[in-house]
């Protein structure tokens with residue numbers, strides 16, 4: 436049986452709720468405290484982007500299993516403005532916070548798999564997976 | 569790896585908690601290098617500390633353990649900054665080696681054959697301030713023994729300047745053997761540069777030819793830093809100046825050509841403004857300084873003179889060139 440949770444993001448409360456749900460599931464799946472904190476930070480960054488740039492959206496988290504591996508998947512989706520220049524956004528040092536390692540490149544580093552789909556004026560879907568080691 | 573790190577850390581912490589010795593702290597400092605080599609992040613270090621500590625000190629108060637949650641969360645951010653730093657450093661190394669290849673290519677555009685004629689003593693040195701140079705120099709003996717020399721300076725620095733420099737080289741290659749008068753050469757080059765270069769970029773150049781048969785030296789200048797002419801008999805230096813607009817500003821420009829005779833021991837000096845704009849103690853050196861530095865070395869060969877001048881000025885500037893440096897001497901031996 437696989438667990439799945441949705442959290443709506445439309446305020447900073449939503450960000451905290453998504454973090455909480457993420458940390459709980461990470462613990463249940465069996466991640467250690469460092470990975471729990473990493474997964475939570477990734478969720479936090481994705482939720483914050485939704486809140487800041489798309490006003491509202493959703494964070495879905497679920498347990499995943501594939502070929503003997505187990506892990507946890509985060510899907511952040513919104514119907515916001517979309518991201519214009521994906522390549523640039525994924526470059527280190529590009530974020531508005533000015534290259535402190537956070538932002539989307541940070542999420543990619545914190546997680547094992549990372550995929551981003553974005554359509555101008557349609558929205559953005561970001562999927563990230565962390566595998567248990 | 570984790571296991572051995574765990575053991576090492578545990579031994580260190582045990583010993584430190586027992587003796588509070590500087591030695592244990594010294595080991596910790598060495599250990600931190602090892603951790604970084606193994607790509608261990610700050611958050612992993614914090615977590616390692618907690619788990620070792622939990623094992624060593626039984627019955628930790630709950631507050632102590634809990635406080636680590638907060639520390640861990642904060643360290644995740646530092647860990648990300650650290651990772652980003654690593655990837656930016658790799659990227660920088662990549663760029664650096666790309667630049668090295670480009671600089672290497674650029675050097676192949678410059679002539680490097682030995683000048684060894686009965687009549688001419690020739691020396692040149694050209695050192696870029698950065699990796700790529702905006703200075704260009706040229707020397708060549710044509711089929712009838714006339715010896716052409718040139719120094720050009722792209723106004724601007726770094727890669728764009730270096731790229732325009734290569735254009736000068738290719739434009740020079742297309743000059744025919746008949747086009748050897750300095751003024752005519754600059755007129756042709758000006759047309760090429762004007763057509764091909766950005767509006768906000770221009771190039772200064774001095775071009776000269778020595779005709780061994782008549783012992784005449786002719787030259788023209790496109791707004792370039794004046795050179796020098798040394799008369800051996802009188803032991804005097806004169807400025808080498810000729811009227812002409814920098815290359816690339818206007819499509820049709822005429823250049824003044826001047827000439828004089830080189831007697832045995834006489835020589836001409838071509839340079840880029842990186843030489844005269846060398847700063848010693850924060851002040852530009854005077855052209856007179858360059859002259860007196862050359863004067864002290866008249867007994868040396870042309871190549872020795874330019875080398876020594878560069879070494880002295882480089883040292884005086886604490887090995888930090890602010891501009892590309894090119895210095896060339898052409899002397900009639902006898």
Ligand SMILES: Nc1ncnc2c1ncn2[C@@H]1O[C@H](COP(=O)(O)OP(=O)(O)OP(=O)(O)O)[C@@H](O)[C@H]1O
Nearest residue numbers: 484485488489515517524530531532537538539559
């Ligand atoms: N969900 C989204 N919808 C629209 N644009 C987005 C979304 N997420 C990110 N962006 C755009 O991508 C850029 C980069 O995002 P990223 O999270 O990497 O950095 P940041 O938010 O600018 O700064 P930081 O997260 O470091 O404080 C943002 O500035 C924003 O323009």
Ligand SMILES: [Mg+2]
Nearest residue numbers: 480484538539
């Ligand atoms: Mg962000």
